[in-house]
Amino acid sequence: MRNGLAAAVALAGALVLALVGAVPAKQPGPPLVSVYSAQLPTGEGRAIAERACLVCHSAQLIAQQAKDSTAWEKTLVLMAKWGAPVDSVQRDTLRAYLVRTLGPRSGR
Amino acid sequence: MSESTPRTISRRRVLVAAVGAGAAAIVSAGLWPWLRRALVPDLAAELIERNAWPEHWETTLAGLDHGAITTNDRFFVRSHFPVPEVDPASYRLAIAGLVRNPLSFDLAALRAEPQQSTTCTLECAGNGRGLMPLANTSGTQWEYGAVGTARWSGVPLRALLEQVGVDPAARHVWFEAADHATLPQTPRFLRSIPLEVANERVLLALSMNGAPLPARHGAPLRAVVPGWYGMSSAKWVTRIRLEATPSDNHFMAKGYRYVAPGGDPLLSPPVEAMRVKSLITSPREGDALRGGVIEVAGFAWSGAGGVRRVDVSTDEGLTWQEARLAAVEGPFAWQRFTASIPAPARGSVTLWARATDVAGETQPLAAAVNSGGYGNNSVHRVRVVTHA
Numbered sequence: 001m002r003n004g005l006a007a008a009v010a011l012a013g014a015l016v017l018a019l020v021g022a023v024p025a026k027q028p029g030p031p032l033v034s035v036y037s038a039q040l041p042t043g044e045g046r047a048i049a050e051r052a053c054l055v056c057h058s059a060q061l062i063a064q065q066a067k068d069s070t071a072w073e074k075t076l077v078l079m080a081k082w083g084a085p086v087d088s089v090q091r092d093t094l095r096a097y098l099v100r101t102l103g104p105r106s107g108r
Numbered sequence: 109m110s111e112s113t114p115r116t117i118s119r120r121r122v123l124v125a126a127v128g129a130g131a132a133a134i135v136s137a138g139l140w141p142w143l144r145r146a147l148v149p150d151l152a153a154e155l156i157e158r159n160a161w162p163e164h165w166e167t168t169l170a171g172l173d174h175g176a177i178t179t180n181d182r183f184f185v186r187s188h189f190p191v192p193e194v195d196p197a198s199y200r201l202a203i204a205g206l207v208r209n210p211l212s213f214d215l216a217a218l219r220a221e222p223q224q225s226t227t228c229t230l231e232c233a234g235n236g237r238g239l240m241p242l243a244n245t246s247g248t249q250w251e252y253g254a255v256g257t258a259r260w261s262g263v264p265l266r267a268l269l270e271q272v273g274v275d276p277a278a279r280h281v282w283f284e285a286a287d288h289a290t291l292p293q294t295p296r297f298l299r300s301i302p303l304e305v306a307n308e309r310v311l312l313a314l315s316m317n318g319a320p321l322p323a324r325h326g327a328p329l330r331a332v333v334p335g336w337y338g339m340s341s342a343k344w345v346t347r348i349r350l351e352a353t354p355s356d357n358h359f360m361a362k363g364y365r366y367v368a369p370g371g372d373p374l375l376s377p378p379v380e381a382m383r384v385k386s387l388i389t390s391p392r393e394g395d396a397l398r399g400g401v402i403e404v405a406g407f408a409w410s411g412a413g414g415v416r417r418v419d420v421s422t423d424e425g426l427t428w429q430e431a432r433l434a435a436v437e438g439p440f441a442w443q444r445f446t447a448s449i450p451a452p453a454r455g456s457v458t459l460w461a462r463a464t465d466v467a468g469e470t471q472p473l474a475a476a477v478n479s480g481g482y483g484n485n486s487v488h489r490v491r492v493v494t495h496a
Contacts, residue, residue: 035156056290058160064238064249071244083291104243 036060045097052086052094053079062098066105072098152181158248162187163324167253172407173389176437176444177227178256180317185324186232186254188297188359192286192344196328201312205282205349208273215328218314221263226311226334228440229409231255233337233364233379236484240477247481252387252488257407257442260313260332265306265348274303278350281306283331283342298357299342301333303350309334309440312345334440335411337382337483339364366478381411384471385485386418386445386463391492399453399494404431406488409442410465418445421460425473425487428462451494458491 040046040059053062067075072095080086086094154171158164165185172178196215204210231254238249248254265281282300289296301310311332314321321327326343333340339359354360365376386408391397408415414436419428431447451457464470475486 035158038160056294057162060157061159061164061248064158065245067244067246071246075246081293082289082295083293105245106243 036063041101043097043101045093048086048090048094049097052084052090055084056082062102065098065102067098067102068104069095069099071104072102152179154182155184156251156253158250162189163191164248166250167256169252169387169389169392172253172256172387173405176257176407176434176442177317178258180258180319180322180325183256183258183316183325184232184254186234186248186338187287187324187343189287189289189294191324192288193323194286194328194344194346199328199346201329201345202347203268203272203350204347205351206275206278207269207350208275209271211268211272213268215314218263218312218329221267223261223314224264224311225259225261226309226332226440227257227259227437228332228334229255229257229382229407229442230332230338230341231382231385231409233339233482234480236475236486237481239486240475240481240484242477242479242481244479245481246479254338255387255409255442257409257437258316259318260311261315261318262311262313262329262332265310265312265331266308268312268348269307269350272350274350277352279303280351280354281310282349282351282355283345284347284349285342286344286346295358297342297359298355299340299360300351300355300357301336301340302354305333305336334438335381335413337364337379337411339379363480364482365480366482367480369477369479371479379480379482382409383475383483383485384408384410384412384415384463384465384469386415386461386471387488388459388461388490391459391490393490393492395492397451397492397494399451399455399496402449402451402457402459402492402494404447404449404459404461406445406461407442408433408445408461408463409440410463410467410469411440412465412467412469413439414466415443416464416466416468418443418447418461418463420447420449421462422449422451422457424458425460425462431461453496454494456491456493458489460487460489462487 038059040049076091076095154168156166158166163185167182167184171182199215201213234247235250235254238251280300281303284298313330313332316325329345330343331341331345362373364379365373367373367376386406388406390405404420408418418431420431421428429447431445434444462471471485471487473487475484
């Protein structure tokens, strides 16, 4: 299992390098507007978010949210039910990270 | 998933870890915007990327302003899962369930059926969600442009239902599709509509604005449910089932419902027909214009089957001036409105547009808040500056 995982990570890394190599050969695309950061905020929990959430959706979907602890917990429970690879301890770290970096909207 | 063996589960975990690691590596290295532009050469510039994967693209107001038809490369995109690869050669549309004669159609058979066209507006149910005053958000924070109008061509669903012979017990039509999440535990996206709506106006579209349906818009075949919010117009449809009840899929029973804050989704009304709405596509927020008269233009639509009037105000709704409406392309297609509005030679003007539909419903100044942020049809406000 561990060997398989290492091989898969190596494969993913090779894929990234292959894509990086391929990109400069293409013509630059249209100037599309991107309004959210493609990167998650820094802090403890970011690595868990990258591993558990980006399997299904981009960081942008996370970065455009604003939720309190109860609302983030509801999201995380649903995502875990839908297969997000995160255990209960990681989920607590993840929720704290999300509340700290992407808390509720105020003044609205 | 009870039939899965431990071996397949560990393979799946390895795959998930690999996909996650690959995605994280791309994001961490800051390569995403660069890679993205290289991968989407068939999209126009006038799009806002709301989510890179699965794809969520919003059209800018400038992108909508080009005309009554939204071109395919500018049309908003909302997908729940990655765009599936559907092989046209092996594609089949099956119609089954409560029918006398289940049938399966390949693409040649579908193209051989009498074709019809309809021009209609599709609006994402979450359009305007990002503008709704909710402390806790959910989903994509769309602003104005998760809406567009296309001319769709294909086979009326009723024609196929007549061939299979619908059982009298059938009341609902379920659309099953080829798309699915990366993780197998995630439910499929499945929507159903009442049989009477299916018979009355649903088109199984094979083309969009005269071109084969693009992959991200549901190739090779999507449902088009005129007048209803976009989630009912299922993409990549592979199977249609006639059933006695609505689907109990997550995206029917819990998603897409008008839930009051703290309310129970299961007891809340479903999101169905598009609420009456208008958008000012010209001028746009912050524009500097010559004073005297401002030429205002935009679009208005309603799932009720047409718009009766559009009014424009420059005094926060104290007085309204009726706009001109262009010819109707169809009851469920938006209508262009234009108005020549007196404006001070120098100063700041906030334009409001408000549509009233054929059922007599008028846009609210602020739509009632619901926790999913659906159906935001609040009056559109655009502030411009005038000069001599």
